[in-house]
Amino acid sequence: MSGISTSQYSHYHSKVARNRATSEPAWVRYLLIGTALSFLSLFLFVPLAAVFTEALRKGFDTYVTALVDPDALAAIKLTFIAAIIAVPLNLVFGVSAAWAITKFEFKGKSILITLIDLPFAVSPVIAGLIYVLIFGLQGWFGSYLVDNDIKIIFAVPGIVLATIFVTFPFVARELIPLMQAQGKDEEEAGLVLGASGWQILWRITLPNVKWGLLYGVILTNARAMGEFGAVSVVSGHIRGMTNTMPLHVEILYNEYNYAAAFAVASLLALLALVTLALKTYVEWHAAHDASLAEDASK
Amino acid sequence: MAKRKNILPGFNISLGFTLLYLSLIVLIPLSAAFIKTTEISFAEFWQIVTTPRVVASYKLTFGASFIGALINAVFGLLTAWVLVRYTFPGKKFIDALVDLPFALPTAVAGIALTAIYANNGWIGAWLEPLGVKVAFTPLGVIIALTFIGLPFVVRTVQPVLEDLEAETEEAAASLGANRLQTFTKIILPAVWPALLTGFALAFARAIGEYGSVIFIAGNMPMVSEITPLIIITKLEQYDYVGATAVAVVMLVISFILLLAINGLQWWANRNNGAER
Amino acid sequence: MSIEIRNIKKNFGQFSALNDVSLDVPSGELVALLGPSGCGKTTLLRIIAGLETPDSGNILFYGNDATERQVREREVGFVFQHYALFRHMTVFENVAFGLRVRPKQTRPNEAEIKRRVHELLNLVQLDWLADRYPPQLSGGQRQRIALARALAVEPKVLLLDEPFGALDAKVRKELRRWLRRLHDELHITSIFVTHDQEEALEVADRVVVINKGQIEQIGSPQEVYDHPVSPFVYQFLGNVNQFDSQVHNGAAKIGEISLKINAHPDTQNSPALAFVRPHDIEIYNTQHPDKVGFEAIVRYVNAVGPLVRVELERADHTELIEAELTQERFRELDLTAAQHVFIYPRNVRVFLKENHATA
Numbered sequence: 001m002s003g004i005s006t007s008q009y010s011h012y013h014s015k016v017a018r019n020r021a022t023s024e025p026a027w028v029r030y031l032l033i034g035t036a037l038s039f040l041s042l043f044l045f046v047p048l049a050a051v052f053t054e055a056l057r058k059g060f061d062t063y064v065t066a067l068v069d070p071d072a073l074a075a076i077k078l079t080f081i082a083a084i085i086a087v088p089l090n091l092v093f094g095v096s097a098a099w100a101i102t103k104f105e106f107k108g109k110s111i112l113i114t115l116i117d118l119p120f121a122v123s124p125v126i127a128g129l130i131y132v133l134i135f136g137l138q139g140w141f142g143s144y145l146v147d148n149d150i151k152i153i154f155a156v157p158g159i160v161l162a163t164i165f166v167t168f169p170f171v172a173r174e175l176i177p178l179m180q181a182q183g184k185d186e187e188e189a190g191l192v193l194g195a196s197g198w199q200i201l202w203r204i205t206l207p208n209v210k211w212g213l214l215y216g217v218i219l220t221n222a223r224a225m226g227e228f229g230a231v232s233v234v235s236g237h238i239r240g241m242t243n244t245m246p247l248h249v250e251i252l253y254n255e256y257n258y259a260a261a262f263a264v265a266s267l268l269a270l271l272a273l274v275t276l277a278l279k280t281y282v283e284w285h286a287a288h289d290a291s292l293a294e295d296a297s298k
Numbered sequence: 299m300a301k302r303k304n305i306l307p308g309f310n311i312s313l314g315f316t317l318l319y320l321s322l323i324v325l326i327p328l329s330a331a332f333i334k335t336t337e338i339s340f341a342e343f344w345q346i347v348t349t350p351r352v353v354a355s356y357k358l359t360f361g362a363s364f365i366g367a368l369i370n371a372v373f374g375l376l377t378a379w380v381l382v383r384y385t386f387p388g389k390k391f392i393d394a395l396v397d398l399p400f401a402l403p404t405a406v407a408g409i410a411l412t413a414i415y416a417n418n419g420w421i422g423a424w425l426e427p428l429g430v431k432v433a434f435t436p437l438g439v440i441i442a443l444t445f446i447g448l449p450f451v452v453r454t455v456q457p458v459l460e461d462l463e464a465e466t467e468e469a470a471a472s473l474g475a476n477r478l479q480t481f482t483k484i485i486l487p488a489v490w491p492a493l494l495t496g497f498a499l500a501f502a503r504a505i506g507e508y509g510s511v512i513f514i515a516g517n518m519p520m521v522s523e524i525t526p527l528i529i530i531t532k533l534e535q536y537d538y539v540g541a542t543a544v545a546v547v548m549l550v551i552s553f554i555l556l557l558a559i560n561g562l563q564w565w566a567n568r569n570n571g572a573e574r
Numbered sequence: 575m576s577i578e579i580r581n582i583k584k585n586f587g588q589f590s591a592l593n594d595v596s597l598d599v600p601s602g603e604l605v606a607l608l609g610p611s612g613c614g615k616t617t618l619l620r621i622i623a624g625l626e627t628p629d630s631g632n633i634l635f636y637g638n639d640a641t642e643r644q645v646r647e648r649e650v651g652f653v654f655q656h657y658a659l660f661r662h663m664t665v666f667e668n669v670a671f672g673l674r675v676r677p678k679q680t681r682p683n684e685a686e687i688k689r690r691v692h693e694l695l696n697l698v699q700l701d702w703l704a705d706r707y708p709p710q711l712s713g714g715q716r717q718r719i720a721l722a723r724a725l726a727v728e729p730k731v732l733l734l735d736e737p738f739g740a741l742d743a744k745v746r747k748e749l750r751r752w753l754r755r756l757h758d759e760l761h762i763t764s765i766f767v768t769h770d771q772e773e774a775l776e777v778a779d780r781v782v783v784i785n786k787g788q789i790e791q792i793g794s795p796q797e798v799y800d801h802p803v804s805p806f807v808y809q810f811l812g813n814v815n816q817f818d819s820q821v822h823n824g825a826a827k828i829g830e831i832s833l834k835i836n837a838h839p840d841t842q843n844s845p846a847l848a849f850v851r852p853h854d855i856e857i858y859n860t861q862h863p864d865k866v867g868f869e870a871i872v873r874y875v876n877a878v879g880p881l882v883r884v885e886l887e888r889a890d891h892t893e894l895i896e897a898e899l900t901q902e903r904f905r906e907l908d909l910t911a912a913q914h915v916f917i918y919p920r921n922v923r924v925f926l927k928e929n930h931a932t933a
Contacts, residue, residue: 123506
């Protein structure tokens with residue numbers, strides 16, 4: 001997933017007007033545009049349209065009924081709880097890791113960066129599995145947890161942990177390249193002017209990376225609310241108790257209650273669209289700021 | 299005399315918290331998987347991870363992931379090219395929508411794709427008379443893995459294409475190269491590292507994918523059962539050792555891929571010049 | 575004595591950035607650290623500011639050891655090479671920053687902050703920019719805002735890292751004269767780093783020439799320009815012609831000729847480098863009866879500007895010699911390319927190779 005961070009601050013227009021020597025004949029252009037759009041329609045538009053069509057197939061009443069069902073509401077609530085815990089924790093971690101990595105030199109830094117990326121490389125199913133191995137009945141702390149009547153696996157804490165794992169790197173991955181590019185001049189200037197560490201962080205560093213930070217939070221939130229595989233392993237699928245929205249979609253779907261499944265899915269699809277809109281807005285702002293700085297430095 | 303080596307404050311606390319959090323959330327839990335496998339001998343381990351059903355799942359997972367990533371390499375490069383070089387109505391909207399597979403929960407993608415490609419679905423109904431079955435076959439797995447890997451190639455190639463200087467292409471043209479020659483000899487070599495990185499990212503993501511695949515795959519043992527599903531099945535049968543053994547195989551492969559991707563990105567950055 | 579630098583050493587890995595540097599900066603002086611890039615001058619400046627820690631050695635401010643003092647307690651003003659203005663704050667907020675981050679008991683109230691900031695913005699003549707953001711300013715304006723920001727905390731010492739390095743030639747000239755005037759007004763002890771000898775010689779009270787982590791020479795601009803103590807300083811400050819020579823009994827032998835020098839009377843047949851500034855090369859159309867010099871051929875003439883630059887080739891050696899002469903003298907001689915002339919070096923300075931191995 002780290003690939004996306006590279007594109008976010010580039011401006012989406014060619015720098016130089018193209019002339020005949022560096023452009024293609026019109027028919028080639030139209031052919032290429034046509035092919036690309038067909039591919040994207042097939043893989044992006046059609047699935048998106050299908051979600052909303054299927055959701056409303058049995059009419060609007062059925063749609064609303066599916067959403068106000070107590071189990072659906074419980075799933076929505078749990079999804080928000082998981083996100084509300086996972087996002088701030090990973091935000092604090094991301095800022096802390098980016099501060100250590102970009103403002104100081106130390107041995108093993110590149111290993112640390114690779115380790116932070118690890119959760120991207122791990123299958124969500126395995127992310128769930130490892131927590132079962134630790135907190136499950138037969139796990140490391142299994143008997144201790146049973147004795148003290150603490151439930152982690154097949155309960156909310158497990159779901160939160162799995163969510164934290166799969167969204168672990170997002171904020172750090174956004175901030176590290178950004179803060180690396182900005183260097184430490186401004187922080188040093190703050191230091192010479194008498195600012196303390198916290199003052200430098202709050203008044204200089206964070207305002208400077210606010211768009212990257214927001215971008216990371218948006219991605220973290222989207223993934224936290226939409227995670228399926230990892231949460232599926234640790235949830236236990238207890239209706240109204242340990243089901244998040246994606247898991248609720250699965251249950252309804254497997255019960256052949258397609259209209260209800262797609263109704264809940266359409267909420268998640270809306271969330272995805274809002275995420276994309278916010279992301280585009282943030283990218284636009286970041287690019288705007290960057291180009292301002294670039295113009296002035298010429 | 300104790301020297302202050304770091305001038306900016308907060309090194310100990312930020313690195314300390316980073317390492318603690320990383321250990322608690324990622325490193326210790328991951329190590330649990332490797333420690334779990336020490337409960338069995340290597341022969342037993344090998345026997346578990348090489349049963350025909352598991353091997354069939356590797357073939358499907360890696361094969362479909364590879365084909366999906368390949369499709370994305372071709373169409374992702376095309377999409378990036380079109381988005382960077384041409385103007386057309388709705389371009390900004392399309393550009394934003396490319397990230398949909400990142401944003402859309404995988405379960406939603408899974409049921410949507412299944413609905414489309416089922417034999418009564420929008421596309422499935424057209425393919426049915428032609429004798430092409432997508433849903434509940436390995437073909438469906440490829441479709442799902444193509445979907446979730448779609449943004450990777452576009453988003454790694456796009457910035458490189460944007461940074462390409464028009465002058466080098468003009469130089470090629472002035473030296474007598476035609477457009478196709480300019481593309482294959484000038485542009486393609488420049489985006490090659492990024493393209494390969496995007497391919498590897500899409501491939502790595504596809505290998506571990508679960509949510510979007512299980513709905514469309516049909517999950518028939520030996521035919522359309524992916525490796526992550528094998529892990530889940532073993533877990534549901536309380537076969538923790540078996541599940542962990544297969545998971546360890548996947549983890550090792552994922553780590554190797556992660557290192558390869560890091561290497562590729564290092565190579566790509568070097569090729570793009572050191573001016574940044 | 576306001577700043578004393580005592581035996582500072584600093585290594586980056588294998589690279590020795592500063593090798594036993596000692597320096598005194600008297601109160602109220604404007605001192606230039608001059609040297610080629612990578613010579614260690616910026617490292618020294620950052621060590622004084624506390625932004626780097628030396629491996630060994632001490633820094634004393636007004637006689638008190640400040641080596642272990644935190645950056646924020648040093649009361650220094652630092653102007654960064656690329657200004658390091660806070661890009662998300664207005665010009666006003668940038669200048670006010672140092673006051674706003676003070677602990678509550680010493681922090682001025684809002685009215686006082688406002689007054690001080692406007693006073694400083696007036697001082698740098700940019701009060702009308704108070705509400706702009708740094709990216710909207712020109713390079714010269716940013717430079718002056720950076721200076722105002724550094725002065726806001728009333729530093730005891732002002733440190734400037736290549737203050738004019740990122741500006742174009744015209745703005746550079748204006749700003750350095752302005753900085754000199756400002757310093758004459760404020761009299762704050764100041765150190766600036768530069769690789770531009772013209773800048774150092776024009777602005778500074780004293781110039782510290784640094785090479786390869788060591789101080790080569792300290793002196794007034796006049797001293798270091800007129801009496802360089804080493805081949806490096808000679809070459810680094812202004813154009814110079816360099817000759818291989820032999821020193822023997824108070825004379826330097828260059829090629830076939832022997833020039834009297836006022837040094838090394840007892841040295842016998844010792845290899846040396848001889849230096850002559852281009853304006854110390856006299857040119858005649860005919861051989862001068864009383865002077866010792868070379869026969870040479872004019873290779874190239876550039877008569878643009880107040881001084882005419884002439885490139886000459888010695889008859890006995892292929893090496894090119896550069897000379898500068900006035901337009902008046904140039905018209906008298908009526909020089910053109912390929913013309914045969916006679917050249918006479920004045921003020922030859924000789925350095926024995928055995929004493930200056932690295933030159």
